[in-house]
Amino acid sequence: MSRMSDIIATCKTIEHQLRKYRLWANLVPRSSWFVSLYRLLPRREWDIIRKAAYAHYGHKCAICGMSDTTLSGHEDWEYDYDHSTQRLVGVLALCHLCHMCNHLGLANIQAGEGKLDYSELVAHWCQVNSADEEEFTSHSDYAFKLWELRNEFEWQLVGPSKEPISQDTTADDVLGGLWKQ
Numbered sequence: 001m002s003r004m005s006d007i008i009a010t011c012k013t014i015e016h017q018l019r020k021y022r023l024w025a026n027l028v029p030r031s032s033w034f035v036s037l038y039r040l041l042p043r044r045e046w047d048i049i050r051k052a053a054y055a056h057y058g059h060k061c062a063i064c065g066m067s068d069t070t071l072s073g074h075e076d077w078e079y080d081y082d083h084s085t086q087r088l089v090g091v092l093a094l095c096h097l098c099h100m101c102n103h104l105g106l107a108n109i110q111a112g113e114g115k116l117d118y119s120e121l122v123a124h125w126c127q128v129n130s131a132d133e134e135e136f137t138s139h140s141d142y143a144f145k146l147w148e149l150r151n152e153f154e155w156q157l158v159g160p161s162k163e164p165i166s167q168d169t170t171a172d173d174v175l176g177g178l179w180k181q
């Protein structure tokens with residue numbers, strides 16, 4: 001097997017393991033950090049998208065169901081390793097802790113700066129997944145391993161209907177494809 005097909009196979013195996021958790025760190029590859037919808041689109045368009053997500057999920061966290069909390073719009077991406085395509089498959093309304101579990105690299109940084117109580121995050125992850133801290137640590141190790149491997153690809157970002165994402169993407173483009181409105 002070539003090096004790249006080796007990497008693709010490993011990515012699929014790790015992701016399959018991580019997907020058994022309801023809440024897991026689906027880490028965005030480095031090259032895609034600055035081309036998210038949040039970064040790319042005019043603020044007005046992103047606000048329409050995230051507010052539509054809050055309404056879609058009944059103003060509750062899409063993962064743990066928490067209500068009466070500040071929600072964030074979270075871009076849910078799916079990675080097609082065979083075609084190096086990173087496709088937007090959802091915009092989730094997430095509570096702060098579920099959101100930080102998804103952005104575990106940022107969570108580590110914020111915990112180091114005293115801005116986030118990491119033990120609270122771990123406890124939340126364990127509760128949502130009915131799992132223990134040992135499993136959290138193992139999940140975290142695999143998530144960062146997967147992130148390193150995802151960094152080996154040149155990702156093409158596409159919308160729900162596989163249209164390329166650019167600054168000209170509108171909230172209508174995204175929402176129409178996501179929830180078939």
Ligand SMILES: [Zn+2]
Binds near residue numbers: 095096097
């Ligand atoms: Zn939550």
